[in-house]
Amino acid sequence: MERKTYFKERYSKEIRNLKISSIYQQRGLVQRIDDLDSSIDALDIRTYLIPANFRRGNISGVESSRKAYKHGKLIILPQPKNLSEALSRENLKPLDMRSQAFSWLRFDEENIFYVGYSWRPVMGRNRTKRVVPFVSLPEGARIFSYAENNSVYRQRNKKTQKMETKRGIKVDDYYDSKRVREEGASVVVEIPSRSEKESKYKFGLLHVPYIPNVPLGKNFNLASILSLEPAIVRTENGEILKGRTPHQDYDIRYTFEESREQSPLIRFSPQDVAAYLGVIKKQLTEEHNMTALTFNPFALPSRHQAEFYKKLCNNVLIFDPTLSSKDKRRKLHLAEKSILLARAIKIFGHTNFAYWDPTRDGIYKDFDWEISS
Numbered sequence: 001m002e003r004k005t006y007f008k009e010r011y012s013k014e015i016r017n018l019k020i021s022s023i024y025q026q027r028g029l030v031q032r033i034d035d036l037d038s039s040i041d042a043l044d045i046r047t048y049l050i051p052a053n054f055r056r057g058n059i060s061g062v063e064s065s066r067k068a069y070k071h072g073k074l075i076i077l078p079q080p081k082n083l084s085e086a087l088s089r090e091n092l093k094p095l096d097m098r099s100q101a102f103s104w105l106r107f108d109e110e111n112i113f114y115v116g117y118s119w120r121p122v123m124g125r126n127r128t129k130r131v132v133p134f135v136s137l138p139e140g141a142r143i144f145s146y147a148e149n150n151s152v153y154r155q156r157n158k159k160t161q162k163m164e165t166k167r168g169i170k171v172d173d174y175y176d177s178k179r180v181r182e183e184g185a186s187v188v189v190e191i192p193s194r195s196e197k198e199s200k201y202k203f204g205l206l207h208v209p210y211i212p213n214v215p216l217g218k219n220f221n222l223a224s225i226l227s228l229e230p231a232i233v234r235t236e237n238g239e240i241l242k243g244r245t246p247h248q249d250y251d252i253r254y255t256f257e258e259s260r261e262q263s264p265l266i267r268f269s270p271q272d273v274a275a276y277l278g279v280i281k282k283q284l285t286e287e288h289n290m291t292a293l294t295f296n297p298f299a300l301p302s303r304h305q306a307e308f309y310k311k312l313c314n315n316v317l318i319f320d321p322t323l324s325s326k327d328k329r330r331k332l333h334l335a336e337k338s339i340l341l342a343r344a345i346k347i348f349g350h351t352n353f354a355y356w357d358p359t360r361d362g363i364y365k366d367f368d369w370e371i372s373s
Contacts, residue, residue, distance in 0.1 A: 020042040021043060030347045034308055047319075050068045050339075066333075081122070134341035135334050135338045138309035141300065145364040145365055147278070151168060191271045204231035210283075225297050228276075317330065
């Protein structure tokens with residue numbers, strides 16, 4: 001399906017027509033990408049980014065990248081081990097956990113192969129690992145930015161009871177529940193598609209932190225956000241509405257024949273990140289509530305990261321000997337982008353690259369995500 005103009009990227013052929021240079025080593029690669037002039041420059045990577053253990057056997061570059069994306073190394077966030085510890089550490093925020101974990105990226109650039117970070121819930125029966133691929137963060141911010149500029153919806157004003165036209169991501173009102181304080185809120189969101197003439201995705205987010213200023217010793221917000229998960233939405237007749245993306249329907253695990261199947265996990269998509277940004281905006285602008293922002297589990301990208309990611313999508317090619325084409329060059333896969341984003345966090349630092357500061361970076365609505373002419 002054809003992408004909307006806002007999400008269009010250069011094809012490989014268009015990148016080859018830029019002023020292209022080659023690099024044959026991984027050391028210094030992040031800085032070379034960062035130094036590109038996005039309007040005229042391109043970089044041809046002549047070295048593998050996917051670790052060797054994912055390239056074993058007679059498999060294609062696509063298959064090895066998929067395996068790396070599904071099974072690649074994750075940064076494990078330092079977190080409370082159980083509910084009691086989470087409640088006792090009420091000053092601990094996800095931002096603190098990420099900042100500490102990302103500071104552990106002390107390896108040389110060429111030895112960093114992380115594709116995302118992870119944590120586990122501390123309450124309830126579902127302790128399934130949560131995984132955030134690094135590539136989902138800037139792509140989620142791009143979807144949110146598109147919605148802020150182009151997506152229109154109708155919603156009733158709770159004060160005037162009149163229908164109003166708004167721009168952005170639609171977040172339905174929270175359900176009134178006595179369990180919201182301890183389990184977080186359940187919300188329903190509508191996310192625009194990146195493809196032309198496609199309807200919006202509608203799904204839920206469970207365990208969203210909502211209650212501010214909780215009395216000492218009773219703050220469940222950290223425990224709630226560690227249980228965050230997307231959920232399908234059904235009609236009154238039980239029919240499933242259009243969910244996150246078609247990709248989620250076949251997000252199958254690519255396992256090695258000689259290895260045992262790994263435990264199930266919840267992998268957050270760009271749409272999930274965009275949805276949570278919509279929740280943050282709603283809480284801040286309509287309810288003067290900073291809870292969702294304070295306990296935000298996503299390493300929201302800075303403007304620097306957004307510009308770097310844009311170059312990964314539009315100014316970089318990589319040599320792939322498994323291709324049948326003559327020059328054997330292609331655009332980066334999700335795992336390769338994620339690895340380079342992890343390395344960029346090490347090179348530029350957490351605060352500069354993996355932390356959104358609205359004073360420094362401005363609002364996402366004003367970020368320039370479209371191709372430079």
